[in-house]
Amino acid sequence: MRGFETDQLKTFVTVADSGSLSAAAPRLFLSQSSVSEQLRKLEERAGVPLLTRGKRGAAVTPAGARLLEYARRILSLNDMAMQELRGRTLDxxxxxxxxxxxxxxxxxxxxxxxxxxxxxxxxxxxxxxxxxxxxxxxxxxxxxxxxxxxxxxxxxxxxxxxxxxxxxLRREGLAWVAAPEIAESPQPTLPLVLLPDTCSMHQFVVQLLMRRKRAFDIAHSASGVAGLHLALAAGLGVSCLNASAIGPGVTPLDAAAVSRWRLPTLPDAExxxxxxxxxxxxxxxxxxxxxxxxxx
The missing domain is CATH 3.40.190.10 (Periplasmic binding protein-like II)
Structure with a gap:
């Protein structure tokens, strides 16, 4: 029985990590059609579907999740062997x-x-x-x-x-975020959920709202992003987060909600x-x- 090809496993892992074929393609220096072809061959070899594809991107199936852990280990061992032979270990x-x-x-x-x-x-x-x-x-x-x-x-x-x-390493958009029920209930004074004032995001948001003359109040100060998620999910207020830091129970405010809340446009973060x-x-x-x- 033939084993898996490492190039196909690398493509699979990259798509799983990126969330879509289009996002994975530039990271692999391949066209999207080449990525799709490699995944097709890998699924043929595996004998089961490994990914589901939809409007929101690609997600691993239960069988794909099992293979994903093996794929990471296979690729890691492959790299380690090459590094050892070339004397490029990190010790x-x-x-x-x-x-x-x-x-x-x-x-x-x-x-x-x-x-x-x-x-x-x-x-x-x-x-x-x-x-x-x-x-x-x-x-x-x-x-x-x-x-x-x-x-x-x-x-x-x-x-x-x-x-x-x-x-x-990466660039992400910032978004105003809140629990879904809060997002639909704009208030005259914006209840902010932020990290302490030593945080650069806190300083940026406060200065931005002051420049725009948007009334606000610090409704809750969390010690870290995990605590920020809990406070937001509990409906304590609105905050500003980068895309990959938006956790469960919290949703980005859409354009209509941003307008209702009278919130300013946000920049990207690097x-x-x-x-x-x-x-x-x-x-x-x-x-x-x-x-x-x-x-x-």
Whole structure:
């Protein structure tokens, strides 16, 4: 019996992680038709449907979910074997600081896969506010920082971004969010659910509403994004979140709801690895490359 082909497994994993064939194609440097053909051949070999396709993208079937875990392990072992033979293993301790807005529902699995791929890497992860990560960029608090910045269409902002470019991992839209029942019930004074005022998102939202003269009140202050989800799902108010940080029980306000609530337009957010420090070790440089490949 012939086994699975690693190229087809890689395509399957990438589609499952991306959520659609169209999103996976550029990550694989393939056309969408080539991605579809590889998936067709993989399903023929597996003998069962692995993905369902619809208007909202692609989702794994129960059989696909079982294969997905094996596929990740097969690809990880394949990479490990190649790295061992080429002497490119990551062996050492790495301190990683991550903003809690970065893919909170997926980050644990992504880091687990990184550990599986680099079994000799001892990874110490601290979740921090973006402002704190950037303030400690030149200190010895961590080795690599993963931060978030908001994209504003000003000359000063473009210059600042160029000055601290780093390694871009992904770009996401921001959205006003709330529990469904709150979204349909606009109030004269906007009840805000935010992280503490040391959070850059908190500072941005407050300044934006003040500039637009939109009355608001801090209805709840959560210590982290997980707490923010609970408060929003409980109907305590409205907040601003990046797309991948929107959790269950919370919905983005559509254009009509945004208009009813009299809310301003929001920019995009970029997630990036902070630039290398002067004198950074070869190990940290290699780890930075591995993180950009795994988390991008």
């Amino acid at each position: 050492g301790e790495l301190r990683l600081a991550v903003t809690d807005y970065f893919r909170p529902g997926e980050i644990a699995g992504m880091l687990r896969r990184l550990r599986d791929r680099y079994p000799y890497l001892k990874l110490h992860v601290t979740v921090m506010k973006s402002a704190a990560i950037e303030a400690a960029a030149d200190l010895d608090t961590f080795d690599i920082g993963l931060s978030m910045r908001l994209i504003r269409a000003t000359r000063a902002d473009r210059a600042e971004r160029a000055d601290r470019a780093g390694t871009l 997630f990036y690895l902070l630039p290398a420090r002067r004198g950074e070790s070869e190990f940290i440089g290699e780890a930075r490359l591995a993180l950009s490949e795994q988390l991008g």
